[in-house]
Amino acid sequence: MYSAGYLARKVWIDYVIVWVRWGASVKIPLDYICVKSGILCPRCQALVDSGEVDSREVDIMRALIELEESGNQLLKKAVYHKAYFINSQMIVIVMDLGVGTSVPVYTKYARNIEKGLANKLGVKVKLIPHTSDLRSLALHLLYPARVLGVNTLWLPNGSVEYVVRVSRRDRRFLEKNREFFEKILTELSGKKVQIRYE
């Protein structure tokens, strides 16, 4: 027979599992209550003041919570990392959806969330997964432009940079925001990245 201690532990563990499942929601760097009320506690305010979270991201997090509350199940296992404000019409959001980083799979799941956020925020939204794999990042970020490959560039001073090669025919998708895309790829991959058409 099971000892009382074992049973107590088992009941407790089951309780925790149920609680975690029930309580699972999109993970955001600020507190839910702060985002929903718009009144930030000292911890959340400090994250905004330090620049770790952009004050404009509060609206994005609120929109995510609303989407989840209106029934988007996928957001329950999603992890929000950060947003890049490309221009007044476009936001790139780094977010794990719990579905891996494969382009067709991630894109399929991202579409609904992108649409929902775009409706709420009034701007174009693009989701990309959280990964340091430069090729994967470039495929997601630069889509629909075709990424031909990633080259390593050894500079005379011994440092290394990376060149993301994109089809010349897709220049029109990227050129306007090329510097932003290079900055995002550099920041997320931790490698100096430039985009080149060929």
Ligand SMILES: [Zn+2]
């Ligand atoms: Zn807070």
